[in-house]
Amino acid sequence: MKEIVIVSGKGGTGKTSITASFAYLGGQDIILADCDVDAADMHLLMQPDFATAEDFYSGQLARINPESCTNCGACADVCRFDAITVLEGHYTIDAINCEGCGYCPRVCPEKAISMIEQKVGQRYISHTKTGSPMVHARLGIAAESSGKLVTKVKTEARALAQAQHKKFVLVDGSPGVGCPVISSLSGAHFIVLVTEPTVSGFHDLKRVYELVRSFNLRAGCIINKSDLNPQITDDILAYLQETGIFHIGSLTYDESFTKAMVNGLTLPEYTNGSLTKPLKHSWKTIMAYVSNSGD
Amino acid sequence: MKIAIASGKGGTGKTTLSTNFAAYLSQTRPVLLTDLDVEEPNSGVFISGQLVHSEIKYKMIPQWSGDCSLCGLCHEVCNFNAVIQLADQILIFPELCHSCYACSELCPESALPMIPQAMGELKHYVSEQLNFVDSRLHIGQEQAVPLIAQTKKYIQAHFDPNTLQIFDAPPGTSCPLIEAVKDADFVILVTEPTPFGLHDLKLSVDTMRQLNKEFGVVVNRDGIGNDHVLTYCQNEQLPVLAQIPNDRQIAELYSRGRLLYNEVAEVRKQLDSIIEYLQLPYNGGTP
Numbered sequence: 001m002k003e004i005v006i007v008s009g010k011g012g013t014g015k016t017s018i019t020a021s022f023a024y025l026g027g028q029d030i031i032l033a034d035c036d037v038d039a040a041d042m043h044l045l046m047q048p049d050f051a052t053a054e055d056f057y058s059g060q061l062a063r064i065n066p067e068s069c070t071n072c073g074a075c076a077d078v079c080r081f082d083a084i085t086v087l088e089g090h091y092t093i094d095a096i097n098c099e100g101c102g103y104c105p106r107v108c109p110e111k112a113i114s115m116i117e118q119k120v121g122q123r124y125i126s127h128t129k130t131g132s133p134m135v136h137a138r139l140g141i142a143a144e145s146s147g148k149l150v151t152k153v154k155t156e157a158r159a160l161a162q163a164q165h166k167k168f169v170l171v172d173g174s175p176g177v178g179c180p181v182i183s184s185l186s187g188a189h190f191i192v193l194v195t196e197p198t199v200s201g202f203h204d205l206k207r208v209y210e211l212v213r214s215f216n217l218r219a220g221c222i223i224n225k226s227d228l229n230p231q232i233t234d235d236i237l238a239y240l241q242e243t244g245i246f247h248i249g250s251l252t253y254d255e256s257f258t259k260a261m262v263n264g265l266t267l268p269e270y271t272n273g274s275l276t277k278p279l280k281h282s283w284k285t286i287m288a289y290v291s292n293s294g295d
Numbered sequence: 296m297k298i299a300i301a302s303g304k305g306g307t308g309k310t311t312l313s314t315n316f317a318a319y320l321s322q323t324r325p326v327l328l329t330d331l332d333v334e335e336p337n338s339g340v341f342i343s344g345q346l347v348h349s350e351i352k353y354k355m356i357p358q359w360s361g362d363c364s365l366c367g368l369c370h371e372v373c374n375f376n377a378v379i380q381l382a383d384q385i386l387i388f389p390e391l392c393h394s395c396y397a398c399s400e401l402c403p404e405s406a407l408p409m410i411p412q413a414m415g416e417l418k419h420y421v422s423e424q425l426n427f428v429d430s431r432l433h434i435g436q437e438q439a440v441p442l443i444a445q446t447k448k449y450i451q452a453h454f455d456p457n458t459l460q461i462f463d464a465p466p467g468t469s470c471p472l473i474e475a476v477k478d479a480d481f482v483i484l485v486t487e488p489t490p491f492g493l494h495d496l497k498l499s500v501d502t503m504r505q506l507n508k509e510f511g512v513v514v515n516r517d518g519i520g521n522d523h524v525l526t527y528c529q530n531e532q533l534p535v536l537a538q539i540p541n542d543r544q545i546a547e548l549y550s551r552g553r554l555l556y557n558e559v560a561e562v563r564k565q566l567d568s569i570i571e572y573l574q575l576p577y578n579g580g581t582p
Binding site: 010011013081101146179181203208253 | 304310334335337340372394395396397401434439465466467469470471477489490501502506520547549550
């Protein structure tokens with residue numbers, strides 16, 4: 001079983017549409033994992049049935065019991081997050097600022113503070129329209145711990161892949177370079193970087209690749225909307241060569257991306273035209289590359 | 296006034312709006328633009344100016360002195376698994392540390408002093424009436440929140456609170472976004488009229504309601520996709536402040552890192568519509 005993670009640094013480069021297309025092309029060989037838990041959109045293309053759901057608890061919030069609190073203020077003195085303020089004469093926890101570190105209950109002489117476990121999201125295992133399973137999640141509003149939820153989604157997806165003897169786990173990562181991305185990269189066999197020829201897209205590609213390289217992971221790149229700015233496309237190609245990133249393929253700017261999405265379809269389902277061919281080629285290339293490499 | 300520009304989905308035009316809005320406003324009044332998308336900061340692609348200040352930003356992490364009775368209290372108090380007690384030593388995982396100081400201050404032997412660790416870099420540029428502050432997280436650092444918080448502290452210390460302030464926020468609805476918008480007076484949610492855009496807009500709207508924020512919606516790439524975003528805004532009675540058209544010329548200017556308002560009249564018109572909605576005085580800011 002090989003794990004392929006798709007990331008982009010910058011949002012809006014077409015990462016999710018491309019991942020869903022690979023999931024469609026890979027069919028029964030694939031377990032799909034949507035690790036963009038902050039803005040999970042994969043379900044809009046794969047029609048999962050949300051067959052099983054499990055609450056995900058992570059982290060804590062402090063709560064002051066006003067009955068036993070004597071307003072001594074010891075808690076506010078140690079809080080580094082400005083989360084304890086005096087409201088109408090009483091020390092109160094600001095749930096938005098509270099980091100859940102658990103320092104304040106340890107210094108409260110009245111034992112008036114308790115730490116409450118937080119439900120931060122839900123994790124689902126679904127059947128999708130390709131007949132292959134998908135593991136996905138929904139992070140609660142304003143929740144922390146998206147990195148931990150990513151890890152949970154990936155762990156479940158791997159276990160399913162082992163149990164069902166699937167060849168690939170296909171992971172849709174989140175934008176950025178912070179904790180959810182780091183969690184989605186860990187343990188991957190191959191990274192697909194999706195970029196676009198814009199100054200911003202190229203800038204973010206370099207940052208996310210720096211992260212990928214620090215984990216010693218092998219990577220390939222797909223340039224989406226490649227005809228939008230041919231000069232930057234050339235610059236990206238030169239960068240790929242220089243850094244040893246494998247150029248998987250390029251896709252031209254095409255409104256089918258949006259139209260397929262509006263119809264709830266992956267690209268190969270929506271069009272047999274200009275995009276399907278390079279996508280099929282890209283997927284074959286990735287499969288060959290990953291299958292021929294060791295662990 | 297503090298205006299944060301945010302979106303659930305990445306790549307909807309948050310940075311395009313932030314930079315054009317700030318630069319356009321700065322033609323008639325002093326403006327501060329701050330890029331709080333510290334993981335992938337891109338405002339600097341579109342805004343230039345003279346560098347007036349730069350500094351490395353640090354977060355505080357515990358460092359084991361190497362000499363203690365290994366009582367294990369530090370390990371026990373850490374809620375983030377950043378301090379682990381082994382048989383003969385204390386191990387620290389700085390990337391997991393939230394700098395709460397509990398291990399350091401509760402240690403009966405003062406064996407875990409807090410030391411600074413570099414997490415990112417802040418830069419401050421000035422171009423005529425536009426101040427621009429940019430922070431970027433060092434690669435490999437996991438937590439964006441402490442850098443966002445420190446960037447806001449820099450602004451508090453260096454700018455009059457009455458200055459008109461625009462914040463380019465990180466995507467999503469989790470902790471970095473909350474940190475970036477929690478003290479904004481108004482939040483502009485940028486979306487695109489597609490199923491992904493709508494889905495993530497709904498999450499953002501829920502977030503803003505939970506935070507009790509005043510907010511409005513800007514639809515970017517108007518004309519692609521469908522009209523479900525507008526219908527949703529109507530049903531939810533959300534103000535739509537502007538609709539920026541889907542336009543190949545805009546996409547190409549953007550790809551080259553160029554601002555739009557000078558070259559695309561429609562963009563100027565849409566920016567004016569936001570200014571009118573927010574009732575920003577012509578020469579607002581510092582009285």
